[in-house]
Amino acid sequence: MRPIERDLQRFKEIVRGEVKKRAREFLTREEYLGSLDGQVVSIPLPQLELPRLQYGHNEMGQGEGEGEGQGQGMGGTAGRGGLGPSGHVPVAEMDLEEFLELIGEALKLPRLEPKQGGAVEESSPKYTTLSRRGPESLRHARRTLRQALRRAIQSGIYRPEDPRLVPERDDYRYRAPEPKPRPQAQAALVFALDVSGSMEGEQLRLVRILSYWITAWVKKHFPRLSRHYLLHDAEAWEVSEEDFFRLREGGGTRLSSGIKLAQQVLERYPAQLYNRYVYHFTDGDNWQDDTAEALETLKALLPTLSLYGYAQVRSRYGQGRFIDDLRSHFPSDPALATAELGGRESLPSALKRLLGGSSD
Template sequence: MGLRDDLERYREVGEKRRQDLAAFIQYGDLGNSRRDAVRIPIKIVDLPEFVYDRRDMGGVGQGDGAEEGDPVGQPQPGDGDEDGDPGEEGGDHEYYEMDPEEFAQELDERLGLDLEPKGKKVVEETEGDFTDITRTGPSSTLDFERLFKEGLKRKMAMDFDEEYVREALRVDGWGPATVYEWARSEHIPVSRAWIENAYEDLPADERDRWASVEEMEASVEHETTAQRIRREGLEEIPFRSEDERYRYPEVVETPERNVVVVNIRDVSGSMRQQKRELVERTFTPLDWYLQGKYDNAEFVYIAHDAEAWEVDREEFFGIRSGGGTRISSAYELAAAVLEQEYPYSEWNRYVFAAGDSENSSNDTEQQVIPLMEEIPANLHAYVETQPSGNAINATHAEEVERHFRNSDDVAVAYVTSPDDVVDAIYEVLSTEDES
């Protein structure tokens, strides 16, 4: 094994030592990842390297003049001094990077999911192999093999054993007309004009060599065109312009799998830091997963208290407001954005909302639920983040779950701690998988 093999082996070991995917989702630092690259910590594996033998430093007899018995150097912290506390510092980490597609595949395996993205009406045209044929095109795409085959077939169809036909003209009593009829019956592709010219060139004293055609056929060996080509080779092939065909790439049409994910988050005064962190820990893996599953993924982030507004991804997880809560304001904005920019005929839609389930009086029943029913989507989901358990007025999730209990496109999940995050993700994605 060479050094390159050793390095590859160390990389494989590093991948095996990376943090478990579920533990990463529940407790890992999601902020080190990007939308297109999921960075999962791994324990550093020191790669092999060359080091100098410290005994050779300075050369023999070139010490710094220390007297015999003097200490060579002062002990350093961590070198085994008795006052130290070994193991207190955490190990260094590097990162194993996976793209969203790999993340989605591994999450499917981890959770036992098999979500198959749906294609919409938008058609993606790509060029496949050069398997289609056309009558015109640039000379560089001329199909020479096909051209040769067509010419060869014509050669085989037009060619015949001329000497064999001339012998038929030597049958006593036969003339051009009789020989032509005989040739046709023998499937010999000879023209009447050729026979007449050959007969005129034949000396008169040779026109009665054979008493009958049977005697001629028994005495003269008939060589097929294929046999003659193998024996003599080919001097020319009769190509024609209509034989020319040009290759061009096959047009492959596939339904493009587009998805838009609308993430809605409560940023009212009751959504304190721990609740916000649980939202991020749940929504971020969902974003990675759907981005890995679909060809084209776009994300819309909506924050709301009593009013709703669109934000970017960075603001979405960090923003904090101090107002009240009216969840329907977010669904009203989501409906407007989807209607204008992401028609359901062309886009798969996911509408995910999260908060502590606190909502203004009657807003869930009178506004939110009707809006959820009016917005066509592959899946609606609400994730309740309530670390201390349900508050007295935290009823939104329960109301949504009760109303949509028989629906196969609405999921409700409850997260009270990071331990619940993976189960919540499974609840959301398995609902889409089943539907």
């Protein structure tokens, strides 16, 4: 291994170690919330000292005479605390897939197992056949020459003493794909958010951060992922992902409205074919006469789900009781995961619990 390759490998190991060491911190930062398709994550590395050049007196081979001016060095130095030349913290880039893998290792996030039968056959092309048409990049040189030789012999123009061959258009052969079916797990993910008057400000920011990492982790295990976003107060309605984090309403809360609409949405995704996940965010302050109806709806829905994650966000108006109702009515149901959000410091443990893991 060349020195530069060894240095690059060592640098990558440093970055990976930094991600695992600061995993909890990274999960609380909103600047990482972006696209889930091929995103590159920038990892700040404030404690690393950047290489620096220093210009000094060169006593060997020094010419005589006066120069026309004094040169200025262009090399910057790392500032205090590992800052770069312009006072910026140096960063390293990493693919989201690798970033998630390291975060998962650091926090011991659970692997999501596909339900038996929850997969479809997806074609994976293998270039194992030949075609007379195709792009030049896929031309099969040996088969093309073989066809040209066969044509020359059959037509009587082949001369052993001068075996040069010039393929004609009909001689060309190209590698062609042959679809090979392979099982591909698929999932449906539904988010329901309580937008009643008691959910506001920092609570909604916590929901946004948590829902992003839930989506990223589920998508990592189920690339064929369908997502739906529901809002509710006393009634529920479906919205786009953008409106999910933007629209605000008021009024009272009927948690059953969000659960019932999630149930209706999931009718499009048969339980025998899809791994179905529902995540519900609220402060737990439900209308008293609605709790029994919400629990009854969940009783019918839970057996069809891979997971129902309930996240109760602490409110300045007090703590709701619905999380206690869930835990008492479904004390050992493997499809139920609950977590309480008190602040950003609680996000890593809440994420782990809502993905089906045990508490720290």
